[in-house]
Each structure stands twice: as structure tokens, then as C-alpha cells.
Amino acid sequence: MFVHLQGPWNPLTGRLAWSDIPYRNAIVDGAFAFVVIGALVILTWITRKRLWGYLWREWITTVDHKKIGVMYTLLGLVMLFRGFVDAVMMRTQQVLAVGPHSPGFLGALHGYLTPYHFGQIYSAHGTLMILFAITPILQGLMNAIVPLQVGARDMAFPYLNALGFWLTAAGASLLMLALFVGDFSHAGWIGLIPLTELPYSPGVGVDYWMWAVQIGGVGTTLASINIIATIVKMRAPGMTWGRLPIFSWTALSTSVVGISAFPVLAAALALLGLDRYFGTHFFTAGMGGNLMLYTNFFWIWGHPEVYFVVLPAFGIISEVVPTFSEKPLFGYATMAAASVAIAGFSWMVWLHHFFTMGAGPGVNAFFGIASMLVGIPTGVKVFNWTFTLYKGRIRFESPMMWAVSAFALLLVGGLTGMMLAFPAIDFTVHNSVFLVAHFHSMLLLIGFAALGGISYWFPKIFGFRLNETLGRRAFAFFAGGTFMVFVPMYMLGFMGMTRRLDYIAHPQWLPLLIAEEVGIGLYVVSVYYVAKQFYVSIRDRARSRFAGDVWGTSRSLEWLTYSPVPFYNYAVLPHVNSRDEWAWRRSHGVASRRPDHYEDIHLPRNSAVPVILGALATILGFGLTWRIWWMTDAAFAGIVMAVIVRAFVRNTSWTLTAEEVERLEQGFEDVPPTQTPADHALGGAVVLETADNPP
Amino acid sequence: MDRRGFSNRLGLRWARLIPLLALSGCSTRAFWLFHPRGAVAAAEFHVMLLDVGIMLAIVLTAGLMALVFLYRYRKPRRQAYDPTFVKSNRIEVLVWGVPLLTVGVLAYFSYQAVFATNPYHPKAITRYEKTEARKGMAVGPAGALRPAITVPGKKPVHVDVITTDWQWLFIYPHRHIASLNKLVVPVGTPVDFRLTSATVVNDFFIPKLVGEIDVMPGMRTKQAMIVSKPGVYSGYSADYSGGGFSWMEFVTKVVTAGQYRRWTHRMAHARRSLTDTTFNRIAAPTINLAHTPKAFAHVQPGLFRHVVQRVMQGKVYATPTAMTENMKKPRGVRVIH
Ligand code: HEM
Numbered sequence A: 001m002f003v004h005l006q007g008p009w010n011p012l013t014g015r016l017a018w019s020d021i022p023y024r025n026a027i028v029d030g031a032f033a034f035v036v037i038g039a040l041v042i043l044t045w046i047t048r049k050r051l052w053g054y055l056w057r058e059w060i061t062t063v064d065h066k067k068i069g070v071m072y073t074l075l076g077l078v079m080l081f082r083g084f085v086d087a088v089m090m091r092t093q094q095v096l097a098v099g100p101h102s103p104g105f106l107g108a109l110h111g112y113l114t115p116y117h118f119g120q121i122y123s124a125h126g127t128l129m130i131l132f133a134i135t136p137i138l139q140g141l142m143n144a145i146v147p148l149q150v151g152a153r154d155m156a157f158p159y160l161n162a163l164g165f166w167l168t169a170a171g172a173s174l175l176m177l178a179l180f181v182g183d184f185s186h187a188g189w190i191g192l193i194p195l196t197e198l199p200y201s202p203g204v205g206v207d208y209w210m211w212a213v214q215i216g217g218v219g220t221t222l223a224s225i226n227i228i229a230t231i232v233k234m235r236a237p238g239m240t241w242g243r244l245p246i247f248s249w250t251a252l253s254t255s256v257v258g259i260s261a262f263p264v265l266a267a268a269l270a271l272l273g274l275d276r277y278f279g280t281h282f283f284t285a286g287m288g289g290n291l292m293l294y295t296n297f298f299w300i301w302g303h304p305e306v307y308f309v310v311l312p313a314f315g316i317i318s319e320v321v322p323t324f325s326e327k328p329l330f331g332y333a334t335m336a337a338a339s340v341a342i343a344g345f346s347w348m349v350w351l352h353h354f355f356t357m358g359a360g361p362g363v364n365a366f367f368g369i370a371s372m373l374v375g376i377p378t379g380v381k382v383f384n385w386t387f388t389l390y391k392g393r394i395r396f397e398s399p400m401m402w403a404v405s406a407f408a409l410l411l412v413g414g415l416t417g418m419m420l421a422f423p424a425i426d427f428t429v430h431n432s433v434f435l436v437a438h439f440h441s442m443l444l445l446i447g448f449a450a451l452g453g454i455s456y457w458f459p460k461i462f463g464f465r466l467n468e469t470l471g472r473r474a475f476a477f478f479a480g481g482t483f484m485v486f487v488p489m490y491m492l493g494f495m496g497m498t499r500r501l502d503y504i505a506h507p508q509w510l511p512l513l514i515a516e517e518v519g520i521g522l523y524v525v526s527v528y529y530v531a532k533q534f535y536v537s538i539r540d541r542a543r544s545r546f547a548g549d550v551w552g553t554s555r556s557l558e559w560l561t562y563s564p565v566p567f568y569n570y571a572v573l574p575h576v577n578s579r580d581e582w583a584w585r586r587s588h589g590v591a592s593r594r595p596d597h598y599e600d601i602h603l604p605r606n607s608a609v610p611v612i613l614g615a616l617a618t619i620l621g622f623g624l625t626w627r628i629w630w631m632t633d634a635a636f637a638g639i640v641m642a643v644i645v646r647a648f649v650r651n652t653s654w655t656l657t658a659e660e661v662e663r664l665e666q667g668f669e670d671v672p673p674t675q676t677p678a679d680h681a682l683g684g685a686v687v688l689e690t691a692d693n694p695p
Numbered sequence B: 001m002d003r004r005g006f007s008n009r010l011g012l013r014w015a016r017l018i019p020l021l022a023l024s025g026c027s028t029r030a031f032w033l034f035h036p037r038g039a040v041a042a043a044e045f046h047v048m049l050l051d052v053g054i055m056l057a058i059v060l061t062a063g064l065m066a067l068v069f070l071y072r073y074r075k076p077r078r079q080a081y082d083p084t085f086v087k088s089n090r091i092e093v094l095v096w097g098v099p100l101l102t103v104g105v106l107a108y109f110s111y112q113a114v115f116a117t118n119p120y121h122p123k124a125i126t127r128y129e130k131t132e133a134r135k136g137m138a139v140g141p142a143g144a145l146r147p148a149i150t151v152p153g154k155k156p157v158h159v160d161v162i163t164t165d166w167q168w169l170f171i172y173p174h175r176h177i178a179s180l181n182k183l184v185v186p187v188g189t190p191v192d193f194r195l196t197s198a199t200v201v202n203d204f205f206i207p208k209l210v211g212e213i214d215v216m217p218g219m220r221t222k223q224a225m226i227v228s229k230p231g232v233y234s235g236y237s238a239d240y241s242g243g244g245f246s247w248m249e250f251v252t253k254v255v256t257a258g259q260y261r262r263w264t265h266r267m268a269h270a271r272r273s274l275t276d277t278t279f280n281r282i283a284a285p286t287i288n289l290a291h292t293p294k295a296f297a298h299v300q301p302g303l304f305r306h307v308v309q310r311v312m313q314g315k316v317y318a319t320p321t322a323m324t325e326n327m328k329k330p331r332g333v334r335v336i337h
């Protein structure tokens, strides 16, 4: 042991003792009961239906990008739910704990949460929502759609893809474990320094946070590498850069941000780990440490990270708006350029997260103006979407409603972002709930876009639609909740209310806090409808099946293949003739999905190694958190061994013969699409390239 | 009013209505940021109005355009449907040009405002003193509704701020007095703060008087303010610092010059003195539920520098586990009711 630890330690169980399981806390007990009962119901159901073999073969060991995408999205939705419960708890605490005479329950002085417990909840909420909810949902959509959009059979590195997913799942599991075994960090999703140092956070909470984020971050980095490789190297013939769908452009920009930013976070967390485990002084206040170094590192990752999540959302909006306006996207080239520009600017603005640190006016002015530059390409996007609507024929189906609301949130968040980008304004609203409302506008924009994206592409992947009525209800309550929570929150920011308060000393804030509580109630209703929507849609799937393009006016390449998508994506790799290939094929009457010949297809073989590595990473993180050294050693040795064993596996692929492809293809129904007037309106040069007439 | 100078120059009087619109009907009293009582806070507020005004012009245009298009071109209406409208160089120029120009204009104002509100040397204070002085000469004392309270070049009051877990210590180094959880300053006089923390990072914030500045252990930051109206103002930490953070409040009493002088004299006779030992006792983790103030006389000279240096040498006031993991029964923690 290099550092002094408060509390006992023993070689067998490290810092872990029975008393670390907070069974005396009614709230944790409730959550535990909920999770255990939920898990038991699901596990029994799987066993009764004899689904274990199927799950293992078809999902857990899969390397198919669509299934991994679905699992990513599912993980994200589950975490979104957990983060949402955290949000309800925080809102409720703030409404109860107002003024010195407010009552206390469950051992708390005011409200029902003790300060440290409240701190854990908001830290878990932020970490979860950004890294384990929004990021996986977007990764899931990119995973499922990008290979289809560029006309590839899978990701460039299918095995790596599975590994990335299971590492993300490992990080999420560690975070969930923190709920029941020990505590989570109270130092915020950003890891407020030096609060995260051992003297001020003596428990295991910060360690849980650190390892969960570290492991999940490795997963995200791997996923970014994969998406870049896929888009750069795996595009179908004819898919030039000028024809790449905008969603893929944003996926590419975002992944470049991802691979360049995540290593900075990994380094920062590693140094923090050295401080906490070896007693070094990288980020301590004394002994030559520099705490602002951590803050800089964190935001050099943190700011690009927020653009990492917003760019795919912009991509989704750019796909949904043209489809439901029955018109191609306005200004394709500038849209692509704006995506790349946003990614580029995102590296030079990190200091706006701590204008208040006392830097000179020159530094603050530079980063303030740099932050405003991001507003230019963002403004371009806003206007281009608006002109896509112009002279369109707009249908308000649920993906479109989510997208339009995302647009509205972008306006609000952009306006407030441009306020925060003024150092002089930031001084009055930094760390206030105004700031919280700003980034929630932005992150909810992503949430809206992601939910829109799910309802837009769900039919593509599964071959049946989500229930529209329930979807609309879910949307209405979600939008209402957003309004009711965040308008009062902006106002409270102007009243001077700061963030992360577990006790409210100023009773004049109470009315607006009550309004926020009503808003969160609307969200609860929305969550109910989202769940019901999935349940009802899956139950009645036979009635809403379709074989081709549900929306009738979709434009990009992914709609060229069948729905649900066969595991090999395309029987014959398509030749791309135009931007908006699917619309082009419709207009030229070559929209048949039946190829004129079949060929052998090489496919990657399933592998159990990624899930094993994920499990070992969870154990490693758990051992490190509790300082159980035998466990970390064993898990680490296991990881090294699994990697070596995998390196010697020879047959990692198999061949699907042309005859088999033909037999499989006979099973799909080839519904010819109806032409729409917009099909003829296309950008880019058009050359007819079919299999008989190669370029 | 201190705001008048700044806002008249920018011709921004109308913009004061914006906060009213946001809450049509209700009073805006509770919106502290809309009622600044210090020159720095006022400058911050006015640049906010300016920024929001300019940005709203664009945001509202975009929003209205989108709404009109969504309404006009919705499906059943089949209004002038033209799917070939996908590119227009003229619109493209506008689409890039308008945001570019806006950012250019905003950048200019932001640059100006950075210097006006620079915590180390806010131009807003000098500017405020000048306007007040001019006003003082123009309006005779008899007819003056609000006589000038500021004489330019008045010697600033120095206050050293030290945050602990979880209290505020204000030291008046020139008078060798100190006050816990209560800041008293004279109206119309510049106040210069030096700030440091004995433990973790906090953020010094008095919404109606001055914007935020980080308070960091082992480091010294600065802030300056001038207050235009006597009164009692709330101040607190804006940056989460652990279990007692929500109670980390202090009152700011802004008094007339005479009252201030009397207060300092009273303080000089306080029973408690403040030495290293006393400071260590204050700095031990304490939750001050009622924000109880305390007065100290005979403050050890150089205490502020001493605290900074000791933290740099590795001194920590560690939080006991009982104060983090189990906040139900705070053991080893003093809770002042
Ligand atoms: C026009 C574009 C934007 C500008 C100018 C902008 C500006 C800012 C500024 C200056 C801050 C720091 C405020 C403070 O801490 O006092 C901030 C915080 C933040 N922004 Fe934005 N922003 C923009 C867009 C976005 C987007 C697209 C996202 C996310 C998807 C986002 C998410 C966040 C988050 C998460 C934080 C704060 C994190 C924290 O302190 O916990 N912003 N933004």
C-alpha cells in the first residue's frame, strides 16, 4: 500500500466488508429489489423459453454490426432509464429540502437524501447519461446504419466492434455495481479536482467512477477507429465522398473527434489513478501538483466529447428531415463541410468551461471568440434544414416530430451557448442551473434526435414499425416535460441558483422548483408510453410487417436492402450511381432488390472472446476499486491470455456460397417501391452502373 | 443608477424589457441577475442583454422561418411543391455570411466586456467611478435624489477570502480583523479581494454584486467590486466542494462609510483572536447550518500567505469517511446549528 487509507483493508477482500453493502438504506433497497426482481423475471423467461442457446449464438457472441448496434442501443436505453430515475430523485429532493424548516425523512436533515447520497446521484446521473446512455444509443445507430449506408457487409473490424461493445457494457456494469456494493463518486461527472483526491474522497466512489469511465472510454475509442476505417475503406463502388450520406459524414467527423479526444481522458484518469493508488502528486494542491492541469485535460476531452455526441444527432436530423419533407437535403456540400468544421473547432474551445479560473483577459477573450466560431457551422446547419423544409411536402410522422423538436432545442441551446461563450456573461451563470439548462437543451436535442432516429430506423433493422399512436403520445409528454423542467430551470439560473444543491437556502426558488417537479412528472408518463410502445409494437408485429421502405420517401442507400436486413446486408455489393442512391434507383425503375447474379460471401465468425474480455474487464475494475490485488492480478492475467489465445485462432471467417445466398434471397419479398416526384431531384453526376456495366 | 452610463451608451434601454417579457406579469425582483447592484455585475448584465438581443434576431428568424415553412408546406396542402430546390448559391452565401457577421459583431462586444469585467482589473469600476463623479458635480446636494457616493481614487478596501470545508473567512489585513461567514463592505468604495482555499476548489459568487471567480487551494485569485446601494446580499460558493456545500453561504452587508468605520472599530475589540491554531480549528470540516458569523480581532499578520504556502507544502484538511459515506450520523464533524 503506497497511500494511507481510511478504514480497514485485508488481502482477501481488500477494502470490501459486509458493511459496504448499504442494505440499511431504504432507497438502495428499493432499487435493489427492483433490479433483482426484474432480472429474475427476465432470466426465468429466458430459461422457460429455452432461449439461452439462441442468445449465446445469435447475440452474445455475435460480430454482426446490426446486432451489436441493437445491443448498444438497448444498453443505452436501459441506462437512460436508470439516469432518469436519478433525475426524478434529484428533482424531488430539491423540492422537499427548501428552507431551514423543511422536514427531513430517512435520516436526512432536509428532504430524504443525505448530502453525500445526493452527490452520488448527480454524479451517477451525469456520467451515465453522457457516457453510458446517449453515447451507446448513438454508437448503436451508427453501428447499425453506417455500414448499410456506405454499402458494406459489415464493419471493417467486426471482432473489434464486439469488443468495443462489451467494454462499454463492462463500464456500465461497474457503474451499476456501485449502486449496490459500496458508493459511487460524489465529485460530479467531471471529477471535480482536488475533491477526487484521496484526502477529500476517502471511499471507493471515485475509484468506481474512474474505472467505469476508463473502461467504457476504451470501448468508445475502439468503436471510433472502426467507424473511420469502415467509412474510409469499405465504401461500395461508386460511393464517392460527394455521395456519402450526411449521417455517415457526421459519423466520420464524430469518430475523428472520438479517437483524438478519448486518449486525453484516458491519460488524465490514469494520472489521477496514480495519485489515488500510489500517492503521486500530479493533481494535488500541494507538493508540486497542479490541479488545473486535470481540469484542462478533462475538458480537452470533455468539450470534444459533447460534440462527439451532437454530430451524429445532427446527422440523424439531416436524414429524417428530407425523408419527411419529400425533398433532398438542401445544401449537401455545406452540410458535410459544416460537420467537419464543427469537429475541427471543437478542439480549440475547452477553456470556456473554466473562464472563472482567473486567466488573463487575453486568454478568456481568445477562447470566448473561438467558442463563438462553433456557432457559425451550427448556424449553417440550422438554415440548411430550414431550407430543406421550404417547398417541401411535409409529413408529421413521429420521427419528423422528434427531429423538429430537436431543431427547436438546438435554437434554445445555441442561443444560451452563445451567452456562455461570453466570458463576461459566463461569470454570472457559470456553475448555475442556467448552465445546467443549457447543456440539457443540447443533450436533449440529442435525446430527441436519437429517439427520432430509433423510430426512423427501427423498421429498417427489424422489418416492422413501432406503434405510431403510442409514439406520438410518448413524444407529446416528453416534449411537455422538457418544456416544464427546463424553462423554469433557465429562470432559476437568472435568480442566481447554483447547481448541485441538496439543500435550498432560498425559499423564493420554490415555486419554480415545483414547476420542474411537474415537468418531471410529464417525463414519467412519457417513459411509460415509450415502454408501452415497444411492448405493443413487438406484440403486434405481424400486423405492421413490411418488406421494403416503410416511409416511401427515404433516400439513402440503406433502404436498398431488405427489411429486416439479412445478416450479409447485400447479396451483391451495390454500385452507387448518385447521391441519394435509393431515390435515384426508384426514379430510374431499377429499384428491384433482386440481383441479377449471386456470389460467394465471406463473413466473420462469431467469437466468445469479446464477451469474456468484457467480463474480465468488469472484474478488473471491481478489484481495482476495492483494492483486491489477487483479483486484479487474476483478471489481468486472464485478459492477456484471452488476447493471446484469440491471436492464434485461424479460422475467423466463413463463406456463404452463392447457392445458399440465392436460396435465402428467395425467402425475401421484393416489393417494388412507388416512385415519388422527389426521386428525380438529385445532386451529383449520375452514371448508370449496374453489375453488367461496371464503372 | 450605476447601470445608466453603460446602457445609454449602447442605446439599450429598451432591452431592459426582455426580462419582463420572460415573466410577463410576475415581478422580476427575484431575478437577481436582472437587478445588479455593483458596477461589475451591471456590466455583465448589460453585455448579456446585448448578446441576447443580437442572437435573438437570428434565432427568431430561423425559428419563425421554420414554423412558417412547416405550416405552409405540410403535406395535404400541396403548396408549390418543388423537390428540385436543393441548392442556391445566393442562399448559401447568406447562410454562411449571416452567422459569420454576427459572430464578428459579438466577438467585438465580447472582447470589450472581457476587459470591463476582468476580475483582476475591471474597467467597469473605473468607468463607474468617473460617471458617479460627474453626476455628483452636476446635481447639487440639495436637489439630488441620489447624491454621488463615490469619489474617484478612493482607497479600495482589501479583503482576503479563505474558504475552508465549508465556511468563508474574510480577513481585513489592513485592520487586523476577520469575520467568519459575513462580509461587510462600504458602499461606493472599490473592494479588492484576494482569494484562496484551504481545502478544495470553491467559487466565490455574490449574484447581485459580482460574478464568479474560482477559489483554489495553493493558489491566489483576485476579484474586485464596487457596490452602488447599501443592503444585505446573499453570497455563496458556486462550485461543489463536498458534503457541507449547500450550507456554504455568507451574508454581504453593504453599509455607509460611517457605519463601516464603526463596524471595524467594534470588530477590533472582538474577544477572539485569529492565529494559526485558531485557523486550523476553523478549517477542520464543519457544516455551518445557520451560517453563524463570528468576529476575530488581532489577526496574525500574513495569515493569507501563510495558508497558501502551507497548502503548497502539502497541508490537507482531510474529510473523514464519516463525512462522506455516512452522512446520517456525522461523527468527527462539527455541525453548528
Ligand atoms: C453554439 C454552440 C455551443 C456553445 C457556444 C457552447 C458554450 C458552452 C460554454 C461556454 C459552456 C461552459 C459554461 C460554464 O461551465 O460556465 C458550456 C457548457 C456545456 N455545454 Fe455547451 N456550448 C455549445 C454547444 C453545446 C453542445 C452541442 C453540447 C452538447 C451536446 C453542449 C454541452 C455542454 C455541456 C455538457 C456543458 C457543461 C458541462 C458541465 O460543466 O458539467 N454545448 N457550453
Ligand SMILES: [Cu+2]
Pocket (backbone or CB within 6 Å): A302, A303, A306, A349, A350, A352, A353
Ligand atoms: Cu464546451
